[in-house]
Amino acid sequence: MQKLNKNQEVIEKMNEFGKSQTPFLFMVDFEMGAPMVIPLHDLDNNKLFYAMNDNFVSYQNFNPINFKDLKPLQIIKKPIGLKAFKEAFDQVLANLKKGNSFLTNLTAETAISSNWSLETLFHKCKSKYKLFVKGKFICFSPETFVQIRESGKISSFPMKGTINAQIDGAEAIILADEKEKYEHTTIVDLIRNDLSRVADKVWVERFRYIEKIKKEDGSELLQVSSEICGELGTLWKERVGEIIFKLLPAGSISGAPKPKTLEIIKEAERKTFESGKRGFYTGVFGVFDGDKLDSAVMIRFIEETSKGLVFKSGGGITSRSSAEKEYEELLSKIYVPIF
Numbered sequence: 001m002q003k004l005n006k007n008q009e010v011i012e013k014m015n016e017f018g019k020s021q022t023p024f025l026f027m028v029d030f031e032m033g034a035p036m037v038i039p040l041h042d043l044d045n046n047k048l049f050y051a052m053n054d055n056f057v058s059y060q061n062f063n064p065i066n067f068k069d070l071k072p073l074q075i076i077k078k079p080i081g082l083k084a085f086k087e088a089f090d091q092v093l094a095n096l097k098k099g100n101s102f103l104t105n106l107t108a109e110t111a112i113s114s115n116w117s118l119e120t121l122f123h124k125c126k127s128k129y130k131l132f133v134k135g136k137f138i139c140f141s142p143e144t145f146v147q148i149r150e151s152g153k154i155s156s157f158p159m160k161g162t163i164n165a166q167i168d169g170a171e172a173i174i175l176a177d178e179k180e181k182y183e184h185t186t187i188v189d190l191i192r193n194d195l196s197r198v199a200d201k202v203w204v205e206r207f208r209y210i211e212k213i214k215k216e217d218g219s220e221l222l223q224v225s226s227e228i229c230g231e232l233g234t235l236w237k238e239r240v241g242e243i244i245f246k247l248l249p250a251g252s253i254s255g256a257p258k259p260k261t262l263e264i265i266k267e268a269e270r271k272t273f274e275s276g277k278r279g280f281y282t283g284v285f286g287v288f289d290g291d292k293l294d295s296a297v298m299i300r301f302i303e304e305t306s307k308g309l310v311f312k313s314g315g316g317i318t319s320r321s322s323a324e325k326e327y328e329e330l331l332s333k334i335y336v337p338i339f
Contacts, residue, residue, distance in 0.1 A: 007245060010035040014241030014288075021237065021290040025050060027131075028285075030249050030278040037241075040287070049122060049132040052287060056147050057294045059287055065123045071115055073124075073338055077311070078111040080272060082327050088271040089323040095264045096319045103186045104255040104264050106326065107282065107314025108272035110334055111307070118304060125337050126214075129296035131285050137303040140337060142213050142223065145250055145284045145295040148240075152232040154199055156191050158252040159211075160184045160316055161224030162329060170222050171210055179320040184208055184224055187316070190251040190258065191228045198243045199230025215335040240288065250297045253282040255316065273312075279303070281312040300333070 010026070014037050017024045023040040025048075043061065051060035085108060092104045114121065122132040127140035144157040161184050163174040174180055188204060195202045205227040213221045236243065255261035270276045281303065286295025301312045313333040315326055 007032060007035055010037050011241035011245050013037050014244065015239055018237035018240035018288060023288060023290045025287050026244070026285065026295075027280065027283065028244070028248060029280045029283040030253075032245075032248060032283075034280075047134040049130070050285070050287065051130040052128070052294050052296070054128050054144075054294075057287075057289070057292070059289070059294075062123075067120065067124070070120070070124075073121075073336065074115045075334075075336065076113045077331070077334055078113075079331055079334070080108050080110060082324070084271060085327050085330070086323045088268040089317065089321075089326060091268045091271075092264060092317050093319070093321070096317065101261040101264055102256050102318070103183055103190075104261050104268075104317045105253045105282075105314060106265070106268060106272070106317050107253075107278065107312060108269070108330055109274065109303075109310040109312050110331070112302070112309050112311045112334070114309065118302060118309070121302070121336055121338075127300065127337050129285075131296075131298070135304060137280060137301060139280075139285070139296075139298045139302075140300045141296045141298055142211070143252065143297040143299055145286065145297045146244075146247065146293070147295070148232065148236060148243075148293040150291045152234055152236045153229060154195065154232050154236075154243075155205070155227060155229045156195060156247075157225050157227050158184075158187045158191050158250075159223050159225045160187045160252055161208075162315070162332070163222050164332065165212060165220035165222045174222055174224060175208060175210075179318055180224065181208070182320065183316045183318050184226065186256050186318075187252050188226050188228060190256040191226075194247050194251055195228060195230040197246050199232050202228065202230040205229045214337055221332070237288075240293065244284070244286070244295070248284065250282065250284060253297055253299065253314075274305075274307075278312065300335075300337075302336075 026037040028035040049062040129141040131139040161180040281301040315329045
């Protein structure tokens with residue numbers, strides 16, 4: 001009998017847990033080389049914390065901590081230089097101009113230091129989705145990957161387009177920006193195609209609506225999102241692993257067309273990541289509670305490395321992008337939502 005690879009093993013376990021309605025947590029890295037699935041009753045609640053809090057579900061496996069005599073948060077950033085970023089950007093732009101990609105998500109790591117531990121940051125930050133793996137990383141993501149209702153309705157909420165809310169007329173500016181509109185529309189089309197691989201009927205429920213995200217300094221970002229839905233049928237739990245893996249990696253943090261764009265990302269990000277890969281950053285994690293599933297794209301991400309902490313961030317690049325503006329956006333996303 002042929003031995004299953006790691007992805008196939010995780011898919012089969014997720015399908016098995018789905019069929020038996022066994023609650024589980026899953027994590028899949030961007031490169032899809034180290035996926036994992038853990039029944040919630042086997043989860044080590046001392047080493048892995050998660051929280052999901054929105055209108056769809058409310059889960060968490062930890063008790064809030066009341067920190068006393070905590071000093072104000074300080075984060076010192078030591079970002080990649082514009083020159084180094086521009087080398088990766090130019091490589092992406094050359095592929096875009098050749099027609100190898102219509103949209104490529106380019107990300108980078110920024111060395112940071114903080115007077116708070118990762119665990120303290122996790123407990124103090126506020127976000128729709130949070131994940132902490134002791135000694136590894138924290139994630140405080142505002143972006144849903146997919147939600148699946150018991151009925152089999154699947155919904156995805158790609159976020160693409162960010163602007164400082166303090167700018168006069170910020171909402172009108174971001175919605176009127178042709179580059180941002182093209183980028184967002186491309187991702188919506190990609191997500192529609194992705195959902196069509198697993199769902200019988202697919203439609204756009206909402207297109208380019210605005211969400212507000214608070215930063216630790218009290219300022220706000222405006223984020224542009226859309227909602228795309230599909231119908232999976234009533235037996236979706238028996239194939240939940242297949243459904244999730246057919247949608248990976250997430251379109252909003254890769255690009256289109258996906259296969260060629262992933263090759264471009266792999267080559268370009270050798271210049272922006274010391275390890276040459278993203279790891280769990282921009283992967284997905286989620287929880288199946290026995291009836292429904294909620295999941296997040298792992299953006300807004302701090303990793304603990306042998307050389308210290310790194311914050312990973314990025315954005316979508318089109319043929320209309322400029323290196324300077326994309327560099328500014330990359331840096332603007334280096335924040336922790338403490339307020």
